[in-house]
Amino acid sequence: MDQPTMDLTGYLNNYNTLLDHLNGNNDGRRIAVRDQAFSFFKENGFPSTKQESWRFTDVSPIAAKKFIHSLEPDENLVRESEINTYLYPDWDGIQLVFIDGQFSHRFSAIPKNLDQKIKITNLRSLPKTQQKLLTEILEKSSAKNDNAFTALNTAFFSDGIWIELADNVGSELSVHLVHIASGRQENIAYFPRNVINIGKNSSINLTETFQSPGNSLYFCNIVTDINIAENAKMDHIKIQAESLSAFHVSHTYINQEKQSAYKSCVFSSGSALARNSINAIVYGEACETELDGLYLGHGSQLIDNNTHIDHAKPHCHSREIYRGILADKSRGVFSGKIMVHPDAQKTDAKQSNNCLLLSEEAKINSKPQLEIYADDVKCTHGATVGQLDEEALFYLRSRGIARNTARNILIYAFAEEIIENIADDKTKNSIENLILNRLNKDMNFNKE
Amino acid sequence: MLEIKNLKASIDGAPILNGIDLKIKPGEIHAIMGPNGSGKSTLANVLAGREEFEVTSGEVTYCGHNLLELAPEERAREGLFLAFQYPVEIPGVSNTYFLKTALNEIRKHQGLEEIDAADFLALVKQRMKTVDLDESLLKRPVNEGFSGGEKKKNEIFQMAVLEPKLSILDETDSGLDIDALKVVANGVNALKDNKNAFLVVTHYQRLLEYIVPDFVHVLYKGKIVKSGGRELALELEAKGYDWLKNGNGQGS
Numbered sequence: 001m002d003q004p005t006m007d008l009t010g011y012l013n014n015y016n017t018l019l020d021h022l023n024g025n026n027d028g029r030r031i032a033v034r035d036q037a038f039s040f041f042k043e044n045g046f047p048s049t050k051q052e053s054w055r056f057t058d059v060s061p062i063a064a065k066k067f068i069h070s071l072e073p074d075e076n077l078v079r080e081s082e083i084n085t086y087l088y089p090d091w092d093g094i095q096l097v098f099i100d101g102q103f104s105h106r107f108s109a110i111p112k113n114l115d116q117k118i119k120i121t122n123l124r125s126l127p128k129t130q131q132k133l134l135t136e137i138l139e140k141s142s143a144k145n146d147n148a149f150t151a152l153n154t155a156f157f158s159d160g161i162w163i164e165l166a167d168n169v170g171s172e173l174s175v176h177l178v179h180i181a182s183g184r185q186e187n188i189a190y191f192p193r194n195v196i197n198i199g200k201n202s203s204i205n206l207t208e209t210f211q212s213p214g215n216s217l218y219f220c221n222i223v224t225d226i227n228i229a230e231n232a233k234m235d236h237i238k239i240q241a242e243s244l245s246a247f248h249v250s251h252t253y254i255n256q257e258k259q260s261a262y263k264s265c266v267f268s269s270g271s272a273l274a275r276n277s278i279n280a281i282v283y284g285e286a287c288e289t290e291l292d293g294l295y296l297g298h299g300s301q302l303i304d305n306n307t308h309i310d311h312a313k314p315h316c317h318s319r320e321i322y323r324g325i326l327a328d329k330s331r332g333v334f335s336g337k338i339m340v341h342p343d344a345q346k347t348d349a350k351q352s353n354n355c356l357l358l359s360e361e362a363k364i365n366s367k368p369q370l371e372i373y374a375d376d377v378k379c380t381h382g383a384t385v386g387q388l389d390e391e392a393l394f395y396l397r398s399r400g401i402a403r404n405t406a407r408n409i410l411i412y413a414f415a416e417e418i419i420e421n422i423a424d425d426k427t428k429n430s431i432e433n434l435i436l437n438r439l440n441k442d443m444n445f446n447k448e
Numbered sequence: 449m450l451e452i453k454n455l456k457a458s459i460d461g462a463p464i465l466n467g468i469d470l471k472i473k474p475g476e477i478h479a480i481m482g483p484n485g486s487g488k489s490t491l492a493n494v495l496a497g498r499e500e501f502e503v504t505s506g507e508v509t510y511c512g513h514n515l516l517e518l519a520p521e522e523r524a525r526e527g528l529f530l531a532f533q534y535p536v537e538i539p540g541v542s543n544t545y546f547l548k549t550a551l552n553e554i555r556k557h558q559g560l561e562e563i564d565a566a567d568f569l570a571l572v573k574q575r576m577k578t579v580d581l582d583e584s585l586l587k588r589p590v591n592e593g594f595s596g597g598e599k600k601k602n603e604i605f606q607m608a609v610l611e612p613k614l615s616i617l618d619e620t621d622s623g624l625d626i627d628a629l630k631v632v633a634n635g636v637n638a639l640k641d642n643k644n645a646f647l648v649v650t651h652y653q654r655l656l657e658y659i660v661p662d663f664v665h666v667l668y669k670g671k672i673v674k675s676g677g678r679e680l681a682l683e684l685e686a687k688g689y690d691w692l693k694n695g696n697g698q699g700s
């Protein structure tokens with residue numbers, strides 16, 4: 001398939017509108033990064049399925065759409081009662097709420113007496129000195145010319161979150177980042193940009209949730225740049241359960257310095273097309289990288305998980321476990337690239353993607369990709385595709401358990417390995433509920 | 449309790465059961481013996497409702513129901529239990545959760561309330577003792593990594609908790625050491641009363657010293673070729689099956 005057709009005029013107009021709107025709020029250097037990224041997009045267009053890393057993911061439904069870009073926050077887009085359903089009750093950590101990609105001061109909760117060593121603000125409210133830092137980060141980030149989506153994000157972002165932990169922040173920080181799509185207007189596109197810097201010996205737990213009322217069509221295109229300094233730790237959970245008509249494309253770039261740990265779990269059950277891309281550059285020695293994922297597709301959803309771990313230095317461990325459950329005509333894509341550079345001796349990398357197909361029309365494309373240039377390493381990968389075990393199903397039924405319930409039990413058990421790895425109970429609970437909802441409601445596996 | 453009339457079943461068009469007649473009354477223990485491949489497990493599985501087997505003719509009445517019309521779970525809720533010859537491993541599903549769900553489905557069917565956690569625990573502990581099963585196995589996924597003997601004991605343990613009306617034991621004694629064999633027998637004898645019944649498939653008359661059958665049947669090529677009292681088991685042990693294969697046993 002050739003280059004997806006797109007509405008370039010629409011993007012040009014949107015870009016000019018943005019520049020007018022910024023009206024001098026961005027300095028020349030920032031505009032230059034935006035221009036550069038926008039030029040990349042203009043020249044390259046959306047990725048085609050001829051490109052290796054987009055082979056199974058046809059983005060023409062996104063390319064073909066005319067989107068209206070969200071420019072300004074509007075906290076009245078979603079009813080408060082609705083917003084509350086997306087928040088964790090009794091959450092004592094930091095809560096950051098974005099509506100259509102724009103920060104909401106009203107619904108967010110950042111304690112006033114926050115440790116001086118911790119800086120959390122939305123990008124719009126960032127003080128001048130840090131604005132300059134942000135520009136430097138944008139200039140350095142691979143996002144500016146990685147692909148059309150990340151370039152679009154760089155060109156168009158108007159808000160996002162800035163989390164900066166200095167060295168040696170004693171306590172472990174917990175942050176819930178809540179993205180809500182209002183669905184008030186059709187065809188909204190928004191481009192959140194997050195920057196997270198964790199200083200030496202500091203640690204953070206970040207849970208990001210993406211949800212939306214109803215079934216609206218919109219496009220969330222997010223980029224997150226993360227730097228984890230020496231001996232620092234990040235536990236990153238993402239729950240993507242958006243409207244089944246929406247498009248979700250996310251790119252997370254992680255730099256790991258020595259002895260740091262990055263642990264992520266991506267739960268994806270939403271949108272018509274979702275692409276979760278994680279790019280971990282491990283350029284320090286003795287790092288830990290854990291990427292877990294659980295994806296649930298039904299109807300005609302396409303869920304693409306694209307991971308890349310780059311081992312540059314010795315004595316690093318990475319472990320990747322993805323599990324998929326696909327019903328109806330849904331499709332899953334998993335690509336897991338692991339690159340081990342010549343210097344990275346004693347690398348220990350494990351990867352697996354196991355997928356459960358619940359219908360004959362569901363499909364998974366699994367593509368492990370190991371490139372190993374060091375000789376003293378342990379790297380393994382495995383991918384399995386299977387149906388529900390009929391023998392196990394009969395066993396459960398033979399003990400009085402109804403067929404639907406038995407199916408649910410087996411499906412749930414398949415997902416369990418990922419869920420039980422999640423440390424935070426509130427997050428675990430909310431994922432469990434999303435799964436049960438999907439099993440009971442959307443997939444008609446009524447509990448008897 | 450159970451009446452099987454001229455039951456024929458096949459798999460992928462190949463006939464395996466070729467006209468079985470069998471009647472089991474409450475309080476009775478029946479043993480089925482027969483050479484490998486004669487159809488013993490097939491009969492057990494057809495009774496439990498396995499869908500791969502096609503019933504081509506015959507009738508099965510169980511406690512007033514047309515058994516063949518019931519789904520496997522409905523049969524179980526009506527008190528039919530099959531201890532599998534090869535119990536399947538179910539990763540990710542804990543033994544306790546599984547058993548509690550099963551028990552509650554059965555209780556619901558009987559119009560009883562769900563058992564509460566404490567009562568369930570007490571019941572389970574008590575029944576584990578009767579089958580001498582280690583408590584740690586409860587928390588583990590169903591049969592996963594269980595030894596052969598533990599799998600078999602787990603079947604009897606489930607039987608002891610679910611208290612079925614008709615229990616079909618498919619070679620539960622195979623692969624068990626003598627102590628485990630007694631445990632299985634204890635499980636059966638503890639449950640046995642004049643309202644329930646057992647159909648015990650075995651190759652060894654040894655088990656029948658502990659579980660004393662009222663009737664012994666010999667299955668050969670999908671048919672019951674001889675029936676008798678418990679002395680038939682001894683005779684089989686001494687003589688093997690050859691004398692029956694020639695048709696001598698027909699019309700016992």
Ligand SMILES: Nc1ncnc2c1ncn2[C@@H]1O[C@H](COP(=O)(O)OP(=O)(O)OP(=O)(O)O)[C@@H](O)[C@H]1O
Nearest residue numbers: 459464482483484485486487488489490491500533
């Ligand atoms: N799923 C199947 N597909 C094909 N043939 C089958 C299947 N299940 C059973 N059979 C065949 O049916 C016949 C009877 O098998 P069954 O398992 O009932 O024997 P059995 O009497 O229980 O033997 P054993 O004493 O070895 O357990 C055998 O020839 C077997 O190969």
Ligand SMILES: [Mg+2]
Nearest residue numbers: 488489490533
């Ligand atoms: Mg058998």
